[in-house]
Amino acid sequence: MPRVLLLHTGGTLGMAGGRPSALRPAAFFKTLKARVPELFQLADIELQLFSNLDSSEMQPELWQRMATHLHQQLPQFDGAVVTHGTDTLAYTASALSLMLRNPPCPVVLTGSQRPLGEVRSDARLNLIDAVLSALEGPREVTICFDSHLYRGNRARKVKVAEYDAFDSPNCPVLGTLGVDATFEPGLRSKGPFRLFEKLDSRVLLLKVYPGLDPALPLQLLPHVRGLILEAYGAGNFPIDPELGRSFMPLFTQAKERGVPVVVVSQAHRNGVDLSLYESGAAALAQGVMGGADMTPSAALVKLMQGLAYHPRSPEALARFIQTPVAGELTVGRPTVEPPARGRRGSTRRTKAE
Template identity: 85%
Template sequence: MPKVLLLHTGGTLGMAGGRPSALRPAAFFRTLKQRAPELFHLADIELELFSNLDSSEMQPELWSRMAAHLHRRLPDFDGAVVTHGTDTLAYTASALSFMLRGLPRPVVLTGSQRPLGEIRSDARLNLIDAVLSALHGPREVTICFDSHLYRGNRTRKVKVAEYDAFESPNFPVLGTLGVDATYEPGLRPKGPFRLFERLDPRVFLLKTYPGLDPALPLALLPHIRGLVLEAYGAGNFPIDPSLGRSLRPLFAQARERGIPVVVVSQAYRNGVDLTLYESGAAAREEGAIGGADLTPSAALVKLMQALAYHRSPEAVGRFIQTPVAGELTLGRPPVPPSEPRKRGRKPHSR
């Protein structure tokens, strides 16, 4: 039988209790064999307990350890499944996609909205689909959830109380697991299987909003090494000095301190183009890095890695804007095929 490494990190899938009492970690492996015995007919599964944490406790140091463990163990298996809580699942998938280059086997992350021990849990099907995807899916880091396989660094958690909790707004699904399981080819490995486990977590994610006092992020600059700004639309933010809330001084002071600023969009689809509007052009003049259609979670983790391996802001910028694991679209992000632009109508202005 093919061999699959099942690495458990914690999360709702492996918990017990709940409704009305709070969820708590449980003996995951025992529950797994009781509730999903079919898994062991699909593959020779080796269970390993990496951690037993609520995913809100997941930290960059754990990502580094997890990537190093997978780098060491993966060549002995046909694929790997990582069980994980849903709240930070997209962050962990992004981190692993950047840390594990040239993957020789699929690495599939999954979780659930209800614990495996509950009758109406989605955990059992998610686990079965994840194991199948680890055996037959593309050789990259993916998220398997609700019968869909997504590129891990393209996903967002979009729902809290429904089973279809994840979406990939700017990239098509890599697999659909219905009556039949169908997969796209995915990424082609470039070079040998390598580990890039270093991260610098001294970054900050700032969301632009009406009323933001620029003094607040300016006060953060002495304490951080990198900044991700979630701007409006295609990369807009206030720059009118007469209103007293211009963010242009933030970019200027960040540049003086050698702090790279990556601009991504709050918009769900498409991405940033800093050439479209005055504020974007002003940000570029101050050295801002356009994040294209990077998700905020992927941009944050990629900036952590960039700061760990590159010294100059220019090198950081080149790294951010160069695809490493299919995480961004070069050039202006296209309108997704699922939402074609209507003929005869001009795009909305800001």
């Protein structure tokens, strides 16, 4: 049988309790074998415990440990499944996609909206679909949820109380697991399997909103190494000095201090084009970088990694940020709507069929 690594990190899937008491981490492996015994008919699954945390506790230091562990383990397996809480799942998937370059097998992250031990849990099907995706899906880091497979660094959590909790607004789904399991080819390998585990987490993610006083982030500039700005639309923000909330002093001082600024959009579809409006063009003149259609979570992790590997070269950092590494951004102006979520690619029957 093919070998699949199942690495448990925590999250709702492995929790116990619930209304009226609070959910809490619980023993996962015993529940897994009792509730999903057919999972072990699909593959020779090796269970490994990485952590047992609520995903709100996930931090960059844990991403580094996780990526290092997976880098050591993946060559021994035909696929890997990482169980994870949904709240920070997109952040972890983005991190692993950038840290594990050209993985030798699929790495599939999954979780659930309800614990595995509950009768109406979505965890059982998510786990089965994730293992099938680890056996037959593309060799990249993905998220499997509600019978769909998403590129890990393109996904967003969009719902709290429904099973279709994730979406990939700017990238077509990589797999649909219905009566048939169908998968897209995914990313092409660009070299050997390599680990890039270094991160500089001194990055601030700032959302623009009406009423935000730029003096507040100005005070934080001496304490950060990089800034991600979630702007309006195609990359807009206030620049009128007469209204008293212009972002230009922030960009000017960031440039003087050598703090790189990356702009992404608050809009879920399409992306940033700083050349389109006056405010974006003014920011470009101060060295601000457009993040194209990267999600805020992908842009955050990519800037952390860029600062760690290009600490003294603004030019190399800019090239890194604006060049796709693991399919996390669209080259050129990202204005084309992706195919519908239910789109199917070339059909490949799974081994279970």
